[in-house]
Amino acid sequence: MLVEAAATGVGAYLTQLAGEFGAARILATAGAADKRDRARSFGADDVFDHADPDWPSRVREVLGDATIDVAFESIGGESAAQLLDLMTPLEGRMLFYGLLSGRPAAIGSTDLLPRGLTLTGCGGPAWLGRVAAARAEILERAAAGTVTPVVDSILLLGDAALAHEKIEKRAATGKMILAPRSGASSSN
Numbered sequence: 425m426l427v428e429a430a431a432t433g434v435g436a437y438l439t440q441l442a443g444e445f446g447a448a449r450i451l452a453t454a455g456a457a458d459k460r461d462r463a464r465s466f467g468a469d470d471v472f473d474h475a476d477p478d479w480p481s482r483v484r485e486v487l488g489d490a491t492i493d494v495a496f497e498s499i500g501g502e503s504a505a506q507l508l509d510l511m512t513p514l515e516g517r518m519l520f521y522g523l524l525s526g527r528p529a530a531i532g533s534t535d536l537l538p539r540g541l542t543l544t545g546c547g548g549p550a551w552l553g554r555v556a557a558a559r560a561e562i563l564e565r566a567a568a569g570t571v572t573p574v575v576d577s578i579l580l581l582g583d584a585a586l587a588h589e590k591i592e593k594r595a596a597t598g599k600m601i602l603a604p605r606s607g608a609s610s611s612n
Contacts, residue, residue, distance in 0.1 A: 426451040426483070426495040426507070429524055430468055431459035432597050436574040437562070438496050439466040451483060451492070453499070459597065466572070474499055474524075480506035491516065497529055498522030504529035514540035521546035574598035580605075 425442050429435040430452030442450045452468035454460040460471040470486050472479045480503055483492075491512040497504050500523045508531070511518065520529050520543060529543075536543055545551075565571040576598040579587055587600040 425449070426453075426492050426510075427463075427468070428453045428474060428496060428498045429522065430454055430463035430466065430471065432462075432574060433599075434521060435496065435498060436462070436466055436598070437571065439463055439468050440571050443467055447494075449490075451486070453479060455594075462597070474503070477503075479503065480510065483507075484510055493517070494519070496521065499524045500529045501525035501527040502530050505531050505535060508535055508539055508541060511539065511541055516541045518543045519546050520544065576600050578603055 425447040427435050427438045427442065427450065430439040431454040435452070439450060439452055449470075450468045452460075452463040452471045453474035454463045454471055455473060455475040460473065463471045470483075472482050476482070487510060492507070492510050493512050493516060495507055495511060495516070495518045497507070497518050497520045500520075503525070504518070504520070507518070508516075516539070518529075518531075518541065531543060562571060566573045574597070576590065576596040577587075578601040581602045581604050584602055587596075587602060590596040590600065
């Protein structure tokens with residue numbers, strides 16, 4: 425399994441849950457050294473710097489003759505297409521859920537068909553309905569300690585501009601929680 429942006433947001437939860445759902449080996453990407461360490465702490469076996477344009481080649485080196493059965497694609501752009509030859513022919517699945525690069529994955533049906541791969545878009549009302557239906561279960565897991573919540577910081581509502589700034593600069597490492605009154609404490 426490959427999880428892109430595995431240290432924050434959706435990727436962090438996917439990395440934490442991957443082993444439980446049968447991933448024998450978890451490959452991950454993260455763009456900064458501290459985020460790569462965090463992805464390892466969540467269970468990634470090998471972590472690659474997705475800021476390096478040649479990261480898909482590094483994945484190939486680590487895989488050897490193995491292939492990727494499932495790729496959670498959140499970067500988009502050209503790197504998504506470079507992963508296709510690393511995926512398990514006739515069985516590989518790519519789940520597309522993000523645009524970290526600012527561009528959609530450069531993949532079309534003519535890229536998938538000869539390899540026998542599938543691409544699933546994870547978005548829209550039906551998908552979000554499934555996510556909402558799973559909310560109680562993931563909150564129970566967090567309360568039980570089997571999943572680590574990914575929270576960057578808790579800020580006062582008056583610090584909303586700071587929260588937006590961190591998000592825009594891609595400096596946030598998890599959810600930003602805005603509290604309406606004092607008593608909130610920053611966890612960052």
